[in-house]
Amino acid sequence: xxxxxxxxxxxxxxxxxxxxxxxxxxxxxxxxxxxxxxxxxxxxxxxxxxxxxxxxxxxxxxxxxxxxxxxxxxxxxxxxxxxxxxxxxxxxxxxxxxxxxxxxxxxxxxxxxxxxxxxxxxxxxxxxxxxxxxxxxxxxxxxxxxxxxxxxxxxxxxxxxxxxxxxxxxxxxxxxxxxxxxxxxxxxxxxxxxxxxxxxxxxxxxxxxxxxxxxxxxxxxxxxxxxxxxxxxxxxxxxxxxxxxxxxxxxxxxxxxxxxxxxxxxxxxxxxxxxxxxxxxxxxxxxxxxxxxxxxxxxxxxxxxxxxxxxxxxxxxxxxxxxxxxxxxxxxxxxxxxxxxxxxxxxxxxxxxxxxxxxxxxxxxxxxxxxxxxxxxxxxxxxxxxxxxxxxxxxxxxxxxxxxxxxxxxxxxxxxxxxxxxxxxxxxxxxxxxxxxxxx
Amino acid sequence: xxxxxxxxxxxxxxxxxxxxxxxxxxxxxxxxxxxxxxxxxxxxxxxxxxxxxxxxxxxxxxxxxxxxxxxxxxxxxxxxxxxxxxxxxxxxxxxxxxxxxxxxxxxxxxxxxxxxxxxxxxxxxxxxxxxxxxxxxxxxxxxxxxxxxxxxxxxxxxxxxxxxxxxxxxxxxxxxxxxxxxxxxxxxxxxxxxxxxxxxxxxxxxxxxxxxxxxxxxxxxxxxxxxxxxxxxxxxxxxxxxxxxxxxxxxxxxxxxxxxxxxxxxxxxxxxxxxxxxxxxxxxxxxxxxxxxxxxxxxxxxxxxxxxxxxxxxxxxxxxxxxxxxxxxxxxxxxxxxxxxxxxxxxxxxxxxxxxxxxxxxxxxxxxxxxxxxxxxxxxxxxxxxxxxxxxxxxxxxxxxxxxxxxxxxxxxxxxxxxxxxxxxxxxxxxxxxxxxxxxxxxxxxxxxxxxxxxxxxxxxxxxxxxxxxxxx
Numbered sequence: 001x002x003x004x005x006x007x008x009x010x011x012x013x014x015x016x017x018x019x020x021x022x023x024x025x026x027x028x029x030x031x032x033x034x035x036x037x038x039x040x041x042x043x044x045x046x047x048x049x050x051x052x053x054x055x056x057x058x059x060x061x062x063x064x065x066x067x068x069x070x071x072x073x074x075x076x077x078x079x080x081x082x083x084x085x086x087x088x089x090x091x092x093x094x095x096x097x098x099x100x101x102x103x104x105x106x107x108x109x110x111x112x113x114x115x116x117x118x119x120x121x122x123x124x125x126x127x128x129x130x131x132x133x134x135x136x137x138x139x140x141x142x143x144x145x146x147x148x149x150x151x152x153x154x155x156x157x158x159x160x161x162x163x164x165x166x167x168x169x170x171x172x173x174x175x176x177x178x179x180x181x182x183x184x185x186x187x188x189x190x191x192x193x194x195x196x197x198x199x200x201x202x203x204x205x206x207x208x209x210x211x212x213x214x215x216x217x218x219x220x221x222x223x224x225x226x227x228x229x230x231x232x233x234x235x236x237x238x239x240x241x242x243x244x245x246x247x248x249x250x251x252x253x254x255x256x257x258x259x260x261x262x263x264x265x266x267x268x269x270x271x272x273x274x275x276x277x278x279x280x281x282x283x284x285x286x287x288x289x290x291x292x293x294x295x296x297x298x299x300x301x302x303x304x305x306x307x308x309x310x311x312x313x314x315x316x317x318x319x320x321x322x323x324x325x326x327x328x329x330x331x332x333x334x335x336x337x338x339x340x341x342x343x344x345x346x347x348x349x350x351x352x353x354x355x356x357x358x359x360x361x362x363x364x365x366x367x368x369x370x371x372x373x374x375x376x377x378x379x380x381x382x383x384x385x386x387x388x389x390x391x392x393x394x395x396x397x398x399x400x401x402x403x404x405x406x407x408x409x410x411x412x413x414x415x416x417x418x419x420x421x422x423x424x425x426x427x428x429x430x431x432x433x434x435x436x437x438x439x440x
Numbered sequence: 441x442x443x444x445x446x447x448x449x450x451x452x453x454x455x456x457x458x459x460x461x462x463x464x465x466x467x468x469x470x471x472x473x474x475x476x477x478x479x480x481x482x483x484x485x486x487x488x489x490x491x492x493x494x495x496x497x498x499x500x501x502x503x504x505x506x507x508x509x510x511x512x513x514x515x516x517x518x519x520x521x522x523x524x525x526x527x528x529x530x531x532x533x534x535x536x537x538x539x540x541x542x543x544x545x546x547x548x549x550x551x552x553x554x555x556x557x558x559x560x561x562x563x564x565x566x567x568x569x570x571x572x573x574x575x576x577x578x579x580x581x582x583x584x585x586x587x588x589x590x591x592x593x594x595x596x597x598x599x600x601x602x603x604x605x606x607x608x609x610x611x612x613x614x615x616x617x618x619x620x621x622x623x624x625x626x627x628x629x630x631x632x633x634x635x636x637x638x639x640x641x642x643x644x645x646x647x648x649x650x651x652x653x654x655x656x657x658x659x660x661x662x663x664x665x666x667x668x669x670x671x672x673x674x675x676x677x678x679x680x681x682x683x684x685x686x687x688x689x690x691x692x693x694x695x696x697x698x699x700x701x702x703x704x705x706x707x708x709x710x711x712x713x714x715x716x717x718x719x720x721x722x723x724x725x726x727x728x729x730x731x732x733x734x735x736x737x738x739x740x741x742x743x744x745x746x747x748x749x750x751x752x753x754x755x756x757x758x759x760x761x762x763x764x765x766x767x768x769x770x771x772x773x774x775x776x777x778x779x780x781x782x783x784x785x786x787x788x789x790x791x792x793x794x795x796x797x798x799x800x801x802x803x804x805x806x807x808x809x810x811x812x813x814x815x816x817x818x819x820x821x822x823x824x825x826x827x828x829x830x831x832x833x834x835x836x837x838x839x840x841x842x843x844x845x846x847x848x849x850x851x852x853x854x855x856x857x858x859x860x861x862x863x864x865x866x867x868x869x870x871x872x873x874x875x876x877x878x879x880x881x882x883x884x885x886x887x888x889x890x891x892x893x894x895x896x897x898x899x900x901x902x903x904x905x906x907x908x909x910x911x912x913x
Contacts, residue, residue, distance in 0.1 A: 211842045212835075326844030334639030340631065344847075347625045348833075348854055354843050367841035375842035 040189065042069055043105020049187035051103060052201045052251065053410075055238040055394065057230045060093075060100045068111040068155060069104055073124065075168070075180060076117035082226055083236040083323070086374040088207075089215045090231075091118060091178035097231035098203040098255070099166070099182025106161040106189045112154045114146060118175075121145035124154065125169035126184065127296065128277050131156040139170035146170075161188035162277025163251040163298040165203070173257070177218030179231070181205065181255040183298075192279065196302060197246035198407075202229045204263075204293060204315070204392060206256040211324050212370030221258060223327055227320040227392035234314070234321070234393035235379045239412055242305040243402040249273070249302045250313070254293040261315040261392060263299070264290040267307050274300035290316060305398045310381070310416040314393030323390035324375045325359065332356050382415030468526060471588055475513070475595040478715075478883045481506050483513045483595070485523060490515050494685060503689045505606045508679065512602045513595055515680035518891050522594045529580075529587035536580035540569040542748070556755035562764060564748025568738070571745075575735045582728030589721035596717065596885035601892055602678045603876045606691060609675055611869035612668040613693035615862060619661040622858045626654035629851045650848070657855075674892040695868045697822070698815035698875070703882065705808060712804035713797060715884035722793040729786040736782040740775030744768040803886055807878035814871035821864035829857040 042064055045051045051059060062069045073093045080090040080097040093099030104110050116122050123145050125137035135156045139145040146152045164184040168175035183201050205228045208220030216226070229237050242248050251274075254261055271285040276298055293299050314321050332355035344351040352367065369375060374390075381387045399413045406413075432439055468485040475483050484493060493514035497507045513519065542565040549558035633650035636642045676686040703711055713719065744767055751761035836853035839845050880887040 211839060211844050324842070324844075326839070326842065328845050328849075329843045330636070330846035330848070331641040332636070332639075332846070334641065335632075336635050336638065340628070340635065343624075343631075344628045344851075347621055347628065348837060348850060350837070351847075351850070352841075353847070354840065359843060368838050369842040370835070370838045373842055375844070 040107045042108050043187060043189070045103070048105050048189070049103070049191075050196070050199060052101060052185050052199045053240075054101050054201050055230055055240055056232045056236070057096060057098070057201075057203075058100045060102045062104075065111070068109040070111045070113070071102055072113045072115070073099070073182075074115045074117055075122050075124075077119070077178075080179065080231060082207075082209075082228060082231065083233045083374050086209070086226070086233075086324070086372055088209050088213070088372075091175060091180050092231075093180065093182055097179040098205055098228075099180070101182065101201050102166070102184045103187065104158055104185075105187045106158055109155065109157045113151055114154065115151040116146045116148050118148055120175070121147050121170055122168050122175060122180065123170045124166055126154070126156070127165040127167060128160075128162075128298070129156070129164060129184075130159050137169050158186050160277060161186045162274055162279060163201070163253060163300055164277050165253045165255060165296075165298060167255055174218045176255060177207075177220075177257050178216055179205070183251070183253050185251065186277070188279075194247055196249040198240070198242050198305075199249045199251070200240050201251045202253070202394070203231075204229055204252065204254040204256055204261050205231065206259055206320075206392075209324065211326070211373035211375055214372060218257075224257070224259065225322070225324045225326075227256075227315065227322075229392055229394055233323050233374070234390050235381070235387050235395070237394045238410070239310075240313070240394060240396040241402065241407060241410070241413060242396060242398045243407060244305060244308050244398055244400045246305050247302065248305050248396070249300055251298065251300050252291075252293050253298040254295055256295055258295070259317070259320070260292055260294040260297075261317065261320065262290050262292045263301075263313065264316040265301070265303075265311065265313045265396070267309060267311040268303050268305075270301040270303035272299060273302045274298070305396070308398045308400055308416070309418075311396045311398065312389065312393060313396055314389065315391070321389050321391040321393050322359065324373055326375070329355060329359075333358065382417075467530065468523060471523075471526060471591050471595070474588075474592050478592070478596060479509065479599055481510060483510055485513070487520060490680075494681070498685065498688050501689055503606075503691050505603055508606050508675070508691075509599045509602045512598050512678045512680065512891075516598055516678060516891055517680050519594060519598055519680075522591055525587050526584075526591055529584040533577065533580040533584050536576040537573060539573070540566045543746070551755055554755065558755055559753040560750065561752075562748055562750040564746045564764060564766065566744075566746040567765075568742045568745035572735060572738065575731065575738075579728055579732050579735065582724050582731065586721050586724045586728065589717050589724060593717045593721065593885050596880060596883055597887050597889075598678065598891050599883075600876050600880040600885070600887040601889050602675075603879075604873050604889070605671065605675050605678055605892060607695060607869055607872035607876070609668065609671045610691050610693060610695050611865050611872075612664065612671050613691070614695065614865045616661070616664045616668050617693065618858050618862050618865065619657070619664045622855055623654070623657045623661045625851045625854050625858065626650070626657040629848055630654040632847050632851075670893075677893045678891050695865065695872060697868070698818060698871050701811070701878075705812075708808050708878070708882070709801050709804045712800055712881045715882055716796075716800055716886070717884040718886055719793070719796055719800065720884075722789070722796055726786065726789045726793055729782065729789050733779060733782040733786055737775035737779040740773055740778035741770045742767060800881070800886060804878070804881050807874060807881055810874035811871065811878045814867055814874050818864060818867040818871050821860065821867050826857070826860050826864050829853075829860040833857045 041048075043049055060071050060073070062071050064070065074095075075091065075093055076095070077089055077091050078095050079087050080092065081087040090097045102110075102112070112124070114122075114124050121139070123137040123139045123143060126135065129136075133142055135154050136142045137154070164186060166182050166184050168180035181203060183203050185201060206224035207226040207228065208217040208224050209215075209226050210217070226233060232238075240248075240250070252263055269287045269289060270291075272288055272291050273280055273285055279300075288301075291299050291301055319325060319327075332353065335353060335356040337353040337356055341351060341353055350368070354367075379387050397413055397416065399416075402413060427437070427439070431437075472483060472485045475485075493511055497503070497511045503511075542563055545562045545564070547558075547560035547562075549560070551557060630647070630650040630653070633642065633647040637644065637647045673686075676682065679686075701708075746766050748764040748766075749761060750764040751759060753759050833850070833853045833856075836845065836850050840847065840850045877887055
């Protein structure tokens with residue numbers, strides 16, 4: 001990332017820029033575009049916008065050159081870690097799943113180089129953008145696909161603002177399915193009211209990775225078993241840390257293959273402030289606790305973080321908050337294993353009945369399971385028991401008195417310490433008697 | 441006359457002395473030595489040592505394959521009966537060496553006219569029989585050699601049949617254990633289904649399906665147990681045990697892995713031909729028949745050729761006497777038909793001899809191929825397939841632990857692992873039966889199962905020892 005001074009210097013040259021030619025070598029072809037001069041200065045972080053926070057992710061660095069913000073995306077295969085104990089060979093941009101977030105400001109001219117280090121051709125589609133047709137990135141429809149080994153360039157002016165996305169549009173099922181997706185935030189030239197203090201970006205995705213396999217199966221159509229936000233399953237997504245009283249925005253994009261996700265926030269009512277990049281007028285914003293993010297859609301939600309605590313934020317589809325749930329597992333609830341296990345062990349040493357009380361049996365985690373698999377979250381929060389949540393979930397940690405520095409460093413404040421009398425406990429006999437509860 | 445009588449008595453005495461009957465153990469020594477040399481183990485054909493053999497061999501309760509062979513040879517009743525053939529043939533040689541008894545005839549004629557009588561005395565000895573003694577002895581000796589070879593062959597057959605039965609029983613005991621484990625596995629599947637049904641989670645159809653699988657596997661176990669019992673009885677039959685002694689022995693319930701042949705593959709055929717008792721017996725038969733061609737012609741030409749003396753007392757009390765010769769005149773039957781028959785029998789035997797040699801070569805090749813392919817196959821099953829199935833079970837269990845699949849799949853994987861182990865045991869059993877057949881051929885015998893009870897062990901032995909093309913498994 002260039003320093004602020006460098007950016008300012010670069011920006012200063014933009015005013016004097018005239019029409020320039022940009023040549024990009026590519027397998028005997030030359031793409032030639034004419035650099036345009038932006039009508040306004042190119043938007044700079046902290047000066048023209050407050051950068052988004054990408055839990056467990058990053059934003060794409062840029063430089064300013066020839067009147068445009070220049071970004072470079074490298075599409076390639078690499079090993080991505082979904083959680084400790086589960087990694088897989090994914091396709092992504094700049095070594096990240098989901099791809100790093102591109103940030104710019106309405107009115108900027110962006111020039112985005114795309115290097116294809118994949119074994120297959122690819123393109124990048126700028127999802128929701130108003131741009132020249134030839135920049136739309138649909139393989140065979142609006143451009144030739146980018147062959148492996150070549151670097152192509154997209155350039156267009158950002159005429160909108162809001163939360164957008166980008167993804168491969170060549171063999172989309174395979175390439176999106178393997179992770180070639182990312183978010184593209186276009187900040188408004190003029191800050192919205194009320195301004196937000198903490199602006200988070202989360203990309204939703206779903207995968208099929210058989211327990212013990214090392215590559216997601218992009219051919220899967222319905223039985224996804226790894227559900228992620230920013231390429232991580234819960235509880236391995238970095239927490240969304242907020243100081244009590246701050247205004248929070250969460251931008252959610254969904255490029256799952258086949259599923260919409262009803263995203264539910266605990267402990268708060270939030271306003272749905274934007275849909276697909278379109279800011280909803282304040283008087284039309286609805287108060288909600290769950291917002292459905294369809295495939296290919298984005299949502300912005302905002303709220304004032306006035307209630308301290310560790311608040312879960314997750315897809316409300318129950319199978320989407322499991323890690324590598326085996327849907328071929330029979331319904332074992334209520335199975336009476338008395339006298340069963342020890343006898344079975346005579347033919348299958350080490351056998352133990354699983355799932356008789358539910359799928360959380362797995363969290364004990366003392367059984368031998370396939371390498372590279374996380375059938376159930378084993379992580380602990382502030383309690384003895386493991387966290388009973390996985391998959392497409394995160395936690396918003398609202399705390400009093402967090403310093404700006406601590407927030408800037410992205411420090412995790414740890415698990416919430418509940419004030420006395422504010423957490424659920426076993427009922428005392430006195431309480432039971434007082435309230436006439438017969439629990440004998 | 442005195443000289444003749446004396447000579448006759450001397451000859452009789454000599455023949456008696458030559459053929460004095462030794463004790464059975466000694467009489468059978470040649471066959472025993474031959475069998476020992478071929479089998480490479482000590483055997484006893486002494487009927488008086490049968491009880492000792494049982495007690496010695498069964499002392500520790502665990503029977504080795506060699507011990508089983510020794511016990512069977514010492515104690516098998518059918519073999520004991522066959523051994524009597526040796527004594528019968530020996531007696532026939534003796535018979536062939538005996539002079540035919542002379543014929544005495546006397547004739548009295550009463551003369552009516554003078555009240556006197558005539559007395560005529562004759563003593564004749566068949567000359568043709570005397571002349572033919574060496575030839576008949578030769579034929580009987582050849583016949584005796586044939587019987588010796590046949591008895592030795594029977595011992596080798598018994599040994600092979602015991603070895604087959606032994607390996608088959610070993611295999612069956614191992615198979616029973618595998619069927620038992622498989623039955624347990626399917627029972628637990630059925631039990632799991634019942635419990636899930638009780639919990640309300642699955643439909644009746646699922647329970648019935650698991651139950652059917654279990655019952656079918658259980659039936660296979662019962663059949664395997666029955667076969668093991670039958671094969672044990674077969675072993676007892678071969679061992680000549682019919683009383684409570686039959687429950688005093690066990691065999692180790694694991695088949696050994698194949699061992700290398702001590703003979704180079706290219707030498708197998710010639711070794712089999714060289715060692716073949718059947719071929720040697722057939723050779724003796726051809727020789728005996730060859731010798732009998734002349735004999736049959738002579739016998740047919742001169743069915744009667746006798747010489748003797750005759751004495752006559754006339755009425756006047758005077759004696760007259762002289763030599764007597766009588767013979768049939770070879771006018772109509774001069775042995776042409778008998779000779780033709782004998783020659784044809786000889787030719788037939790020779791053709792059979794050639795056919796046997798060819799059959800032996802083919803059997804040697806087939807047994808070698810079966811032995812080596814089943815050896816390779818059983819090693820592959822043991823070293824590759826069974827460990828692979830075992831790893832599949834482990835991985836299936838890990839998938840179960842990760843709650844990706846259910847208990848039924850784990851049990852099913854285990855069952856397939858057991859199936860693989862069963863194939864491995866069956867392949868090893870087939871190998872040992874083929875190997876036994878090859879060893880038997882190398883010891884000199886194309887084996888025939890004829891001592892045991894009719895059992896599946898025999899069927900397995902027959903199926904396992906057939907030509908590779910015949911399949912049967």
